[in-house]
Amino acid sequence: MEVREGYKKTEMGVIPGDWEVINLAEKSTLKARIGWQGLTTKEYLSFGNYYLVTGTDLIDNQIDWRNCCYVDKSRYEQDKNIQIKDGDLLVTKDGTIGKIAYIENMKKPATLNSGVFVIRPVGGSYLPKYLFYVLSSTYFVNFLKQLTAGSTIIHLYQKDFVKFNFLLPPLPEQQAIAEALSDVDAVVSSLTKLISKKKKIKQGVMQELLTGEKRLEGFNGEWKIMHVSNIGKTYGGLAGKTKADFGHGNSKYIPFMNVMSNPVIDMGFLENVKIADGEFQNNVKMGDLFFNTSSETPEEVGMCSVLLEDVDNLYLNSFCFGFRVNDLSSFYPLYLSYFFRSDVGRKLMFSLAQGATRYNLSKNYFNKLRVALPGIEEQIAIANIISDMDAEIEALEQKLSKYKAIKQGMMQELLTGKIRLI
Secondary structure (H helix, E strand, O other): OOOOOOEEEEOOEEEEOOOEEEEOOOOEEEEOOHHHHHOOHHHOEOOOOEEEEOHHHEEOOEEOHHHOEEEOHHHHHOOHHHOEOOOOEEEEOEOOOOOEEEOOOOOOOEEEOOOEEEEEEOOOOOOHHHHHHHHHOHHHHHHHHHHHOOOOOOEOOHHHHHHOEEEEOOHHHHHHHHHHHHHHHHHHHHHHHHHHHHHHHHHHHHHHHOOOOOOOOOOOOOOEEEEHHHOEEEEEOOOOOOHHHEEEEEEEEEOHHHHHHOOEOOHHHOEEEOOOOOOOOOOOOOOOEEEEOEEOOHHHOOOEEEOOOOOOOEEEOOOEEEEEEOOOOOOOHHHHHHHHHOHHHHHHHHHHOEOOOOEEOOHHHHHOOEEEEOOHHHHHHHHHHHHHHHHHHHHHHHHHHHHHHHHHHHHHHHOOOOOOOO
């Protein structure tokens, strides 16, 4: 293969001429708490001055300091090698291996338990923030998959890093790459926080509006308390089908997870299913609500979605039941979907969950529920406000996905030298 000017062939492919292939173990120190050093979980403190970082504290390439435990001063001072500081790179070696975090802006001193390595460069051989992005890349993910292939007991040992080589540009380019990726991370972090904030605001609005705690301007009529059975009728989902029936045929089918995911059925996740003429009568109609009837946790039983589009020959999963309102001029299906997914609605569903190892929701019990509803105009107004908030959150989530994809593309190009910043 012809190598263009300024590049060279290596065991890791063609790379820029001034880049190196280096071995992580040779250019780094890796330290962890050796054999726990007698540290027991009884010594994990709820408050204190010295953090104890464990593998479960590494979330989304950061340390969740809010949920960290603490240890006393003697345990912190016991091993200087694992007293972490800004600029350190952490990697989990037990449990879920390969989770990483880059340390910056520490508020208190911290040490490690035995499940986490701290990685530091020897003699300034590389920029830790650059290595952080190398270990964030699919290259490191694939390396871990090869290490653990076929293994049921998973640990990451210091000797494993002897097998890990990576590409290293000159220090100024490492700095430039790390800064470029950090800029994208800042956007991702900002969007993530904004989405979380918007979701909390939405939950607060739902709690106020769906319970009548707060009324919209122009509405002051009394709410009516009624049994669910007076609002509409339930019907069963599709039964008697096997895996061979799905992915074929002209009829459409709402998967179980589609009902669980969103207050409105996502049409992109409908599946095809084979159904003989006249085989089932309970085909779905626009405006129908759906409730999942079974889950391993009671908190998920009775999750609700609504269909807002007209789809011919549409059927429902057998792990769900449908609910069709009697009078669309009195009851607004989207409002009902939001109500049953709100905190107050979820508590009602939770109260109906039956079972020990698997929890179920009975249509009969559901029909006996009593709910308080405003008039149809107020239902529509409330649903529209929440729907607008959902649309805003969805737009932000799409933007977040876009930036995450941009970051992955940048990493693929920058960490291999295909695109040069300097």
